[in-house]
Amino acid sequence: MSNLRKYIEKSFLSLAIFLVFLFSFSFISSEAEGQAQKPLYLDIAQKILEKGLREEQAFALLEKLTNIGPRLTGSAQAAAGVELMQKEMKALGMDEVHLEPIIVERWVRGNPEEAKIISSVFGAVPLAVCAIGGSIATPENGIKAQVIEVKSFQDLKKFKDKAKGKIVFFNQPMERALIDTLRAYGQAAEQRVIGAVEAARAGGVATLVRSLTLRVDDFPHTGLMHYEPDVSRIPAACISTKGANLLSELLKKDQNLNVFLKLNCQQLTPVTSHNVVGQITGSEKPDEIIVLGGHLDSWDLGSGAHDDGAGCVQAVEALRLLKELRIKPKRTIRAVMFMNEEFGGSGGRDYAIAGGRKKETHLAAIESDNGGFLPLRFGVGGSPQTLKRLQGWEYLFKLLGMFWIREGGGGVDIAPLAKQGTVTIGLVPDSQRYFDFHHSAKDVLAAVHPRELELGAIAMAIFAYVIAQEGI
Amino acid sequence: MSNLRKYIEKSFLSLAIFLVFLFSFSFISSEAEGQAQKPLYLDIAQKILEKGLREEQAFALLEKLTNIGPRLTGSAQAAAGVELMQKEMKALGMDEVHLEPIIVERWVRGNPEEAKIISSVFGAVPLAVCAIGGSIATPENGIKAQVIEVKSFQDLKKFKDKAKGKIVFFNQPMERALIDTLRAYGQAAEQRVIGAVEAARAGGVATLVRSLTLRVDDFPHTGLMHYEPDVSRIPAACISTKGANLLSELLKKDQNLNVFLKLNCQQLTPVTSHNVVGQITGSEKPDEIIVLGGHLDSWDLGSGAHDDGAGCVQAVEALRLLKELRIKPKRTIRAVMFMNEEFGGSGGRDYAIAGGRKKETHLAAIESDNGGFLPLRFGVGGSPQTLKRLQGWEYLFKLLGMFWIREGGGGVDIAPLAKQGTVTIGLVPDSQRYFDFHHSAKDVLAAVHPRELELGAIAMAIFAYVIAQEGI
Numbered sequence: 001m002s003n004l005r006k007y008i009e010k011s012f013l014s015l016a017i018f019l020v021f022l023f024s025f026s027f028i029s030s031e032a033e034g035q036a037q038k039p040l041y042l043d044i045a046q047k048i049l050e051k052g053l054r055e056e057q058a059f060a061l062l063e064k065l066t067n068i069g070p071r072l073t074g075s076a077q078a079a080a081g082v083e084l085m086q087k088e089m090k091a092l093g094m095d096e097v098h099l100e101p102i103i104v105e106r107w108v109r110g111n112p113e114e115a116k117i118i119s120s121v122f123g124a125v126p127l128a129v130c131a132i133g134g135s136i137a138t139p140e141n142g143i144k145a146q147v148i149e150v151k152s153f154q155d156l157k158k159f160k161d162k163a164k165g166k167i168v169f170f171n172q173p174m175e176r177a178l179i180d181t182l183r184a185y186g187q188a189a190e191q192r193v194i195g196a197v198e199a200a201r202a203g204g205v206a207t208l209v210r211s212l213t214l215r216v217d218d219f220p221h222t223g224l225m226h227y228e229p230d231v232s233r234i235p236a237a238c239i240s241t242k243g244a245n246l247l248s249e250l251l252k253k254d255q256n257l258n259v260f261l262k263l264n265c266q267q268l269t270p271v272t273s274h275n276v277v278g279q280i281t282g283s284e285k286p287d288e289i290i291v292l293g294g295h296l297d298s299w300d301l302g303s304g305a306h307d308d309g310a311g312c313v314q315a316v317e318a319l320r321l322l323k324e325l326r327i328k329p330k331r332t333i334r335a336v337m338f339m340n341e342e343f344g345g346s347g348g349r350d351y352a353i354a355g356g357r358k359k360e361t362h363l364a365a366i367e368s369d370n371g372g373f374l375p376l377r378f379g380v381g382g383s384p385q386t387l388k389r390l391q392g393w394e395y396l397f398k399l400l401g402m403f404w405i406r407e408g409g410g411g412v413d414i415a416p417l418a419k420q421g422t423v424t425i426g427l428v429p430d431s432q433r434y435f436d437f438h439h440s441a442k443d444v445l446a447a448v449h450p451r452e453l454e455l456g457a458i459a460m461a462i463f464a465y466v467i468a469q470e471g472i
Numbered sequence: 473m474s475n476l477r478k479y480i481e482k483s484f485l486s487l488a489i490f491l492v493f494l495f496s497f498s499f500i501s502s503e504a505e506g507q508a509q510k511p512l513y514l515d516i517a518q519k520i521l522e523k524g525l526r527e528e529q530a531f532a533l534l535e536k537l538t539n540i541g542p543r544l545t546g547s548a549q550a551a552a553g554v555e556l557m558q559k560e561m562k563a564l565g566m567d568e569v570h571l572e573p574i575i576v577e578r579w580v581r582g583n584p585e586e587a588k589i590i591s592s593v594f595g596a597v598p599l600a601v602c603a604i605g606g607s608i609a610t611p612e613n614g615i616k617a618q619v620i621e622v623k624s625f626q627d628l629k630k631f632k633d634k635a636k637g638k639i640v641f642f643n644q645p646m647e648r649a650l651i652d653t654l655r656a657y658g659q660a661a662e663q664r665v666i667g668a669v670e671a672a673r674a675g676g677v678a679t680l681v682r683s684l685t686l687r688v689d690d691f692p693h694t695g696l697m698h699y700e701p702d703v704s705r706i707p708a709a710c711i712s713t714k715g716a717n718l719l720s721e722l723l724k725k726d727q728n729l730n731v732f733l734k735l736n737c738q739q740l741t742p743v744t745s746h747n748v749v750g751q752i753t754g755s756e757k758p759d760e761i762i763v764l765g766g767h768l769d770s771w772d773l774g775s776g777a778h779d780d781g782a783g784c785v786q787a788v789e790a791l792r793l794l795k796e797l798r799i800k801p802k803r804t805i806r807a808v809m810f811m812n813e814e815f816g817g818s819g820g821r822d823y824a825i826a827g828g829r830k831k832e833t834h835l836a837a838i839e840s841d842n843g844g845f846l847p848l849r850f851g852v853g854g855s856p857q858t859l860k861r862l863q864g865w866e867y868l869f870k871l872l873g874m875f876w877i878r879e880g881g882g883g884v885d886i887a888p889l890a891k892q893g894t895v896t897i898g899l900v901p902d903s904q905r906y907f908d909f910h911h912s913a914k915d916v917l918a919a920v921h922p923r924e925l926e927l928g929a930i931a932m933a934i935f936a937y938v939i940a941q942e943g944i
Contacts, residue, residue, distance in 0.1 A: 049649070051649075054648050054649050176528075179872060399651065436921075449905055451905070
């Protein structure tokens with residue numbers, strides 16, 4: 001790429017066209033102020049964009065947050081994350097910065113886990129492994145058993161007797177052919193979430209699950225699992241995709257191989273933790289709220305950079321951009337960093353019903369919880385009329401290279417608000433790289449790009465502001 | 473992100489909707505075959521997409537190519553790249569695989585460069601430096617001189633006398649506030665390209681240029697520069713952005729500091745190199761050609777993974793996808809890996825006028841030379857009618873998450889074809905990360921994501937195929 005002279009010329013031309021464009025719009029909006037679907041707020045959106053990209057403060061804040069380490073629900077690091085975000089919002093001069101207490105479970109991984117193949121043909125072969133969140137420990141000396149490989153619960157039912165006394169190895173890969181990797185995740189995740197229940201029903205003594213990622217590498221990915229009251233609890237772990245491929249290969253050659261598994265997890269007593277709240281109070285309708293949110297807890301591998309440090313710092317950065325540009329919203333724009341999304345969602349549930357909510361009306365909640373990647377669009381949960389109304393603002397997001405507002409919605413944290421009539425909106429970033437990092441030791445600051453992260457914050461700031469001004 | 477049950481339900485729903493969608497489209501297309509703007513080719517596009525994402529062979533080929541090392545025009549590695557790509561296309565069973573000789577200049581960097589600040593206040597401080605491509609060497613013992621910092625050629629003119637005998641330090645950063653980083657590059661690049669000419673006119677003895685990247689790090693970025701016949705030639709180098717910031721800071725405190733610069737570049741005699749050509753010959757109109765291209769040469773730092781190994785492997789991968797799916801185009805789809813884009817563009821020029829071209833008509837040329845990132849759209853150079861006609865295919869690219877066909881065009885390599893009436897088309901990927909890597913030691917395989925790269929190849933395959941079937 002070195003066609004420079006042409007570029008330089010083009011740049012001047014583009015700049016000229018852009019200025020004419022801006023000028024025409026500012027002319028139109030002063031002519032037709034207050035009418036719907038006019039290019040209002042284009043100058044403000046441009047200012048937010050420029051300030052954000054110049055300063056990249058979302059990334060600077062994410063660096064501070066990830067320096068704390070992983071923020072597993074109930075951990076000391078999660079508490080340190082709460083302190084940091086509260087302090088940062090106060091330092092930025094936000095209004096009404098406070099904590100809202102919630103009770104959270106506390107599960108800990110314990111000492112390093114261990115898994116290995118033990119084969120009379122191949123000897124001992126270690127597997128990269130991690131307990132699934134919520135799993136019980138193995139007995140102190142571990143479990144050693146033969147392995148049965150299945151791709152689905154249907155498979156498992158077919159093999160029912162054969163699973164007895166064995167470790168059930170769920171090896172369904174995420175479907176790479178899907179452009180939407182979240183859909184591929186959704187399709188494959190049940191083996192991790194309820195695999196231990198299904199395996200126990202079939203008489204299995206433990207489960208090993210192929211990590212939910214599209215990469216073939218040696219990083220195990222954790223996540224949440226459930227037990228059921230009437231089914232016996234067995235230990236559950238994820239192995240890396242390389243490990244899963246290897247185990248599958250070796251099983252073809254030695255069906256009698258054993259796997260040794262040792263997990264050291266513990267369920268401790270619940271503790272008090274907090275949602276972190278701060279805002280720019282609306283000048284005209286302070287009790288009408290637009291929430292910007294993410295979740296502050298993370299898994300205990302990596303440091304929760306994409307999931308969901310990104311969403312938290314984007315919410316704070318959106319407020320900072322508005323505040324420092326002295327943009328004063330008519331309605332309140334509030335950042336909420338929810339605790340405990342990963343381990344049960346109590347932060348989102350308790351926020352929606354907390355005492356302070358009674359006098360408030362939540363117009364909209366915008367959540368970022370799909371990684372700090374290039375934002376592509378917003379997904380809106382609400383009536384077709386609401387969607388259509390909000391689509392009228394699409395032109396503002398074209399400044400950022402985003403091109404859609406579509407049907408969709410937010411995630412776990414803001415779902416309880418949706419039940420109260422709040423319009424929930426999800427920031428939808430590019431999903432191609434997300435599961436490389438998700439819930440693994442690879443989810444660290446270096447996996448996040450400052451400009452991609454910032455563009456998400458900018459998009460949230462612009463959307464929150466126009467809703468704060470114009471309603472929904 | 474753990475709202476799994478909801479996801480699983482949604483996935484089934486989406487799948488159902490998608491199947492209904494596909495079914496309706498296949499019904500409509502059989503009803504209205506041959507009419508313009510009908511959802512033709514949707515099933516073929518879906519097949520190409522799925523095969524590409526499942527197999528990720530663009531990345532596998534890029535791994536082989538980058539293993540060769542940097543492919544500077546005229547180098548042994550560039551020749552090895554030519555051999556590899558020819559061999560790979562033959563192994564894939566492509567038609568008419570051949571090389572087309574071109575003459576290329578041969579510039580070499582020589583021994584490692586050196587630059588350091590020498591200050592009576594701060595002592596000696598090393599700077600990360602690289603010669604700009606085409607620069608002459610310094611004298612054997614280097615150059616040691618005082619430094620004048622400027623942000624523009626206007627600055628330089630103002631300071632004219634003060635630049636005499638000094639090293640001119642061009643320190644204009646790329647504008648971070650622009651969403652299109654290519655535009656930011658275009659605006660800042662003239663200091664690298666013709667800075668040495670302007671500095672020499674002002675009496676300078678060498679130039680140091682701030683690297684063209686939006687990151688503040690310690691990697692110098694090279695690129696091309698020009699001398700002019702009537703202006704004396706002075707050595708020109710880029711320093712890292714960290715180095716540039718440091719030098720600027722120290723200059724504020726010690727205006728009399730010196731910089732020592734030693735470059736060891738050499739201009740060797742020109743050598744013969746090659747464009748690499750292979751194709752799927754059209755079944756009905758073999759002499760009507762759609763070119764898919766990238767450039768095979770790279771800079772000598774890094775291994776030219778994004779720039780432009782990506783474009784080369786995408787062109788080959790597009791052919792592979794069509795070939796292995798037994799999709800037989802009516803017109804010829806040809807991959808051309810142009811040599812010497814970075815050092816003068818002789819590959820593109822010579823391809824357009826080579827003997828074999830006489831009997832051929834080039835309908836369209838699609839170039840990928842902006843990195844192997846997530847493809848966002850195509851830019852079409854041609855009449856408004858052509859653009860409109862091609863925009864009729866936008867629905868095919870929605871399968872990939874791409875949402876536009878817009879005004880635009882290709883790059884250096886296919887520009888000579890545009891002069892002959894060929895419609896030139898550029899694949900436009902996301903540009904947020906490109907200049908982190910561009911022309912630096914960071915442009916290596918690890919900087920490329922297999923799915924992002926593959927999606928570019930898939931988009932090129934689909935576009936080439938519909939043009940091969942329907943014309944333009």
